[in-house]
Amino acid sequence: MEPIKILMTQLREIARGSIELLPQIAVALFVLLFTIGLNKLIGFLVDRVLARTKLRPSLKELFSLLSSMLVWILGLMIAAVIVFPGLTPSSILAGLGIGSVAIGFAFKDVFENFLAGIIILFRREMRIGDFIECEGIEGEVEHIAIRESHIQQTDGQLVIVPNSILFKNPVTIRTHQSSRRMTVICGVAYDVDVDEAREVISEAVATCESVLQGDKPIQIFAQEFASSSINFEVTWWCGSKPVEVRASRDEVVATVKRALDDANIEIPFPYRTLTFKEPLPIAQTEEN
Structure with missing residues (x-):
């Protein structure tokens, strides 16, 4: 019976702790709901501001994504501190730093293409509709995303190119000028x-x-x-x-x-003259 008593005691402690955390959980849920509304509001304001600029559509999407990520990171950090008072922003950032190192090694190629995509989006030389050639891939730039670019070849085939290839290798822009x-x-x-x-x-x-x-x-x-x-x-x-x-x-x-x-001007083509060292025998035809 002793193990059962220990188990029941642990369950009561967990239930008591959960009840004590209910106010904090309620406040954290309110913070998350507020974060959702704030994210929509900031997203709307960012879209209004970016609509007045001449930035590329993909670059506008990038700014919207970054602003949304920033709002959600702040909201989740505040909710975590409310539920677990022992946490501090510095400890959360330290944990994120250690985790980011491990994630960085695991997703090295993904982050490389992501950063290359950001740099390419800020370039003015390669635009949507340009015809480019890179590493044997030649065609029209149809879309530039954060991780990849879409190249429509002249034969109708679509090539999805990781942005790191376009960033690290020479790119010939055939329509840079008209x-x-x-x-x-x-x-x-x-x-x-x-x-x-x-x-x-x-x-x-x-x-x-x-x-x-x-x-x-x-x-x-x-x-x-x-x-x-x-x-x-x-x-x-x-x-x-x-x-x-x-x-x-x-x-x-x-x-x-x-x-x-x-104009009677000749366009010459190669002539070939055959010279034989010995005279060729000519076949004699018999007369009837």
Whole structure:
């Protein structure tokens, strides 16, 4: 019977302690309810303030999330101190510090991507709608979140890239400016007048609708003496989006080809001459 008496005594002590804590628990619940209301109010005010700024939507979400976390941390700390008077804010922060070290080691990659996402969100260079290339991944930036970014490739596939990759590796932003310089190589035969060929190519490129002119000059340079042609480096400016680049290259190549044909300027192709050391025997046909 002695164990049963000890158990009953312990249960009575637990019940007595719980009853004594009821006022503190009630106050703590009130603090939590107040925290919920305060969180909604601060969230509403933060959204109103951020709506007047030109920050990215993902960056606005980050500020809203941080403000909400701050309110909840303060509310939970106050409720814990009320229920357990022995706790102090310094002891809670010390416990959080020790716990954060363990959590940091366990979720190293998650925090790395989180911090990289914050830095990327504050950058102005990479925006939603930009076409980028990083580590063999090329496409349009559709979304930048705290942990990851969504890249829509030109073939329709969606790539979800951890932000740490975009932060630690070089990123080429192909649409950082609205125009991009393009270059193709065009060869003409050796018996063609170089100045005439340059003029024909320049006039042909200038007629292309996709070629930007004005402060973006068209440049034609004789580049090299190739094996069967004199090669020109043809340079112009066009739109920076991938589809604009492909369309402009197609238009320029086709237009230059037609212009050279109309001017009777040969675009040479490799010739192959076969030389035999011994004369080849010619088969004799028998006459009937």
